[in-house]
Amino acid sequence: MGSNGLLLSAIIPVSRMSGxxxxxxxxxxxxxxxPIKIIFVHDVQDDLTGVELKNIVSGMDLENVLILEERxxxxxxxRNFGIKSIESRWFTFWDSxxxxxxxxxxxxxxxxxxxxxxxGSFETENESGEVSTFKIEENLADHxxxxxxxxxxxxxxxxxDKIVFPNLRMAEDQIAISNxxxxxxxxxxxxxxxxxxxxxxxxxxxxxxxxLNDLFNAVKVSKLNLKNxxxxxxxxxxxxxxxxxxxxxxxxxxRLKLQMIMHIAYSFFPFKTSxxxxxxxxxxxxxxxxxxxxxx
Numbered sequence: 001m002g003s004n005g006l007l008l009s010a011i012i013p014v015s016r017m018s019g020x021x022x023x024x025x026x027x028x029x030x031x032x033x034x035p036i037k038i039i040f041v042h043d044v045q046d047d048l049t050g051v052e053l054k055n056i057v058s059g060m061d062l063e064n065v066l067i068l069e070e071r072x073x074x075x076x077x078x079r080n081f082g083i084k085s086i087e088s089r090w091f092t093f094w095d096s097x098x099x100x101x102x103x104x105x106x107x108x109x110x111x112x113x114x115x116x117x118x119x120g121s122f123e124t125e126n127e128s129g130e131v132s133t134f135k136i137e138e139n140l141a142d143h144x145x146x147x148x149x150x151x152x153x154x155x156x157x158x159x160x161d162k163i164v165f166p167n168l169r170m171a172e173d174q175i176a177i178s179n180x181x182x183x184x185x186x187x188x189x190x191x192x193x194x195x196x197x198x199x200x201x202x203x204x205x206x207x208x209x210x211x212l213n214d215l216f217n218a219v220k221v222s223k224l225n226l227k228n229x230x231x232x233x234x235x236x237x238x239x240x241x242x243x244x245x246x247x248x249x250x251x252x253x254x255r256l257k258l259q260m261i262m263h264i265a266y267s268f269f270p271f272k273t274s275x276x277x278x279x280x281x282x283x284x285x286x287x288x289x290x291x292x293x294x295x296x
Contacts, residue, residue, distance in 0.1 A: 006064060007035040007109060008154070009091040010100070011082035013075040014040050018048035023099050023198070025056055034102050037064040041082040043072040074214075076165035076172035083160055090118075092154045093173070099196040105154065108190040116185040118154040120194025122147070131196075134293070136189045141232065142289050143189075144182075145239045148174050152194040159185070169211040171218035171247075174240045179225055181233040215248040216259045223267065226278075235282070242282035 017024075031038060040057075042050050050069060057065050066085055072078045079093055090109060094100050108118055121135040136143050150173035155163065162180050165172045222241040229237045248260040267275060 005035055006037050006088035007090060007106065009037040009039060009086040009088040010094050011039045011041065011079055011086075011091065012094045012096050013043060013072075013078035013082070014049060014053060014096045015043035015072075015075075015078075016045050016049060017096050018046060018052055020097060021052060021056055024096055027099055027102065028056065028060055028062065030102055032061050032063070034106055035088075036102070037066070037086075037088055038062070039082045039085050040065070040067045040096075041072075041078040042067060042069040043075075043078050044069055045071070045073075072167075074167050074169045074172070076169075076176075077167045079165045079172075083163065086157060086160055089157055090154050091157060091160065093150050094195070095151055095197075098151060098198055100151070101193050101195065104190070104192040105194050108188075108192065108194070109154065111190070112188040114186065115188035116156045116159065117182060117187050119144070119187065119189045120152045120154075121191050122149070122152045123193055123196040124199050125196055126199050133193070135191045135193075137191075140187065140189055141183075141236060141239075142292065144177075145236070145243065145286065146289050146293050147197075148177055148240060148243075149195075149197060150177060151197065153177070154194075166218070166221050168214045168218050168221075170214040171222070171240075171244050174244065175218060175221055175225070178222065178233075178237045178240050179228070181229060183232045183236065212248070212252050213256055215244055215252060216256060216263070219244045219248065219260065219263055223263075234278075235285075238278045238282040239285050242279060242286055246283075246286060 040053060042053060044050060054067060057067065068081060068085065070081060072081070105120065108120060112118060119136065119140065121133070123131050123133050125131045134147065159180065163176050164179070165176045219241065222237070222244060226234070226237055226241060245260055245264065248256050252260065
């Protein structure tokens, strides 16, 4: 543990959450049982969210809670701000509208004390209450490509200065994971559920067409960083880059789709055999992983 007895710090960006703190209240009630520091980074965008958050926290028996307030405009910058307040052996990043499983996370931390990065299994729940479970199996790279959400990844404190998020509303966690070269570190995985992620709920950035437009900037940032990797990290970086392209083509506005198509076209000229080969391989990898998980 850290010198203060804390094992884990959780950094949680909060923005425009007024009236939507149900899941947060649920897991906060259990937090006092664990050696955890909770760092809320309130991106001030309205008058009610901060008041409600403070009322929830003050009504619970929680000693190690910090609420930081500033105007950021994106979760990437908010997370960078929160990293500075880590005081524990490990740290992680959660969303304010989801459900982390504290017991499973801490059991895994105790099981692999020498690891540098821990990755847990997860669940998703849609607006109809249907729950899908995604357990880590043999191929960790496939599993991470299928859903590279940073919310079920825990990092050793020594990596605190290496993780930097771009100031984006979309894919900022994918870029941060890719840039550290995640496969350079001692990775351990747990097949227990670390996290339940809620999908297709009102107010989420993934359902916000304006926020989705940030994917074009994310793609440009990802492409610039492709050359900084080698071996398996290069393959994974290309996989995430291609995943962002596919997401923009599938979910984006007409303008975003055109931007993605133009980006791909311009990236091929002057003709670059290496880029074409790696992107094609990454497209096939994304398709294969999608087909595997769709069958489950």
